[in-house]
Amino acid sequence: MEVGLGKLWVGIDVGKETHWAFAMDSDGNRILSRRVANDEAAVSQLLADVTALEADEVTWAVDLTTVESALLLAILWDHQQRVMYLPGKAVNHAAAGYRSEGKTDAKDARIIADQARMRRDLAELRPTDELILELRLLTGRRTDLVCDRTRTINRLRQQLTAICPALERAADIAHQRGWVLLLSRYQRPKAIRRAGTARLISLLTSLGVREQTATTVASAAVAAAKTQTTRLPGEDVAAELAAELAKEVMRLDEQIAELDSAIEARFRRHRFAEVITSMPGIGFRLGAEFLAAAGDPGWFASADHLAAYAGLAPVPNDSGKRTGRLHRPQRYNRALRRVFYMSALTSIRCCPTSRAYYDRKRTEGKGAKGATIALARRRVNVLWALLRDNRTWEPTAATTAARAA
Known part of the structure; x- marks a missing residue:
């Protein structure tokens, strides 16, 4: 390999198991091109090989900043390397201007390196503060749980429709915890009518629901149950699934509340x-x-x-x-x-x-x-x-x- 290079650009096509690295000089000539395993030893060896070229300046460029690139970026930052970011969408758009219709990791890495060499508008990636990284992980997890909760509520509503459409319309599952608690115990119109408003209010208040809210939920549930005396086919199975889904919503609410506490505790530690x-x-x-x-x-x-x-x-x-x-x-x-x-x-x-x-x-x-x-x-x-x-x-x-x- 040539020694004493001027500037060097290294494009990395990031992957889950392996990356592909492509290095080029100021004239666009290939200096290095190879597959690199996504583990510390392989990435460190790549860095050592690039450093051995004794270039005056080395600029790295990646197409992903997700967890797949976390180890790679951490090693580069630990060695004070300059890293630029070229979005994957930009790589795909630029690919039309390069020879070969086929898509390979080697070609993508070459495009990333070449674009980093020619463009001046790429954002530079900087090491992430530990506290901000923790907040990023926790808020991402909270978003996932909120989406899971929404999907679970939608499934619960579907099961309620198979039991009693009027009950599904009356239930404010997304915003009223009392409805979720009630549906984890009672789902069939007949069972709700038998329990009656007073018993349902007593149940909900014993579970921590405010009396006024418990009265509103219980009254609406009994009123909806009284509109239907016909037993729908598959009601028993639908009721079991509804109870299970209601309990799942409760579990998700608990997880979200725990995450909120963790998020707030870390956020309050930030200087801003x-x-x-x-x-x-x-x-x-x-x-x-x-x-x-x-x-x-x-x-x-x-x-x-x-x-x-x-x-x-x-x-x-x-x-x-x-x-x-x-x-x-x-x-x-x-x-x-x-x-x-x-x-x-x-x-x-x-x-x-x-x-x-x-x-x-x-x-x-x-x-x-x-x-x-x-x-x-x-x-x-x-x-x-x-x-x-x-x-x-x-x-x-x-x-x-x-x-x-």
Whole structure:
């Protein structure tokens, strides 16, 4: 191999079991191309081989930042290597400009290296703080559990329809814990009628449901059960499945509550926790999601930079005589956009300043969604300024902070 190279670019096509590494020089000539197992010894050997080339500057580029690349990135960062990120979608788009119609790991790695050599708009990956990584794992797990809960509730509703459609319509399973507790014990209309309102109220209150809520749930359940005396085919099996699904919802609720405690405990340890939650509409959950999505807030040089990363900075969509039109960018962090959008929705209800800004945008002709997005964009300015100055939000300073950003 040639010694004393100038600049070197190493593209890594990341895989679960193996990666493919392709190194090229400033002229695009292949220096190295080989498969690398996703284990410490193989990755360390690749790093040693690249280091032995004695290049003046080495830039690594990867197409994934998921768990498959965790070991690779950790080793590179431990050795102070510069790592760039080229999204997989960009690799696929660029592939059309390279010879060979076939897709191989070696070709993808070459494309990644070549794109890193030519492009100047790639984002640099930086080591993730341990606390932020923990929040990323915990919030990701919470999202999975919430999705599981939604699917389980949908299945439970399907089983209730097979037993008593009126009961399914009356049951507010997603928001009322009392309904889940009741359905874990009673599912058939006949059994609910026999139990009666008083017994059901007593049962629910003994399980920790407030008396007023227990009365509402029990009364609605008995009223729905009285509308149907016909026994549907398969009712017994459907009732057993409904009881099992109701208990599964209860288990998921317990797991989500435990995760919330773990998320809050870690989030409160972050140096910007008080600053972030001082913003109206952002509690510890959205705050944790913000840190998980954005990483270190200090990485963003300006509020515009943060807004662009969140997909809240529209880009031009001009063509021919059609000018002045804007649209959402294709490359942005969807989780971060969700944080600002959901916090804006919440702030409209709880913050007079946000409500006034939202109403002003509505009077200017924007729809509800457009006005909310405009508010979310403004909140990016405010939050970035607060993080920059390391101070908490104050109503009188909100407008000044937004303008200063």
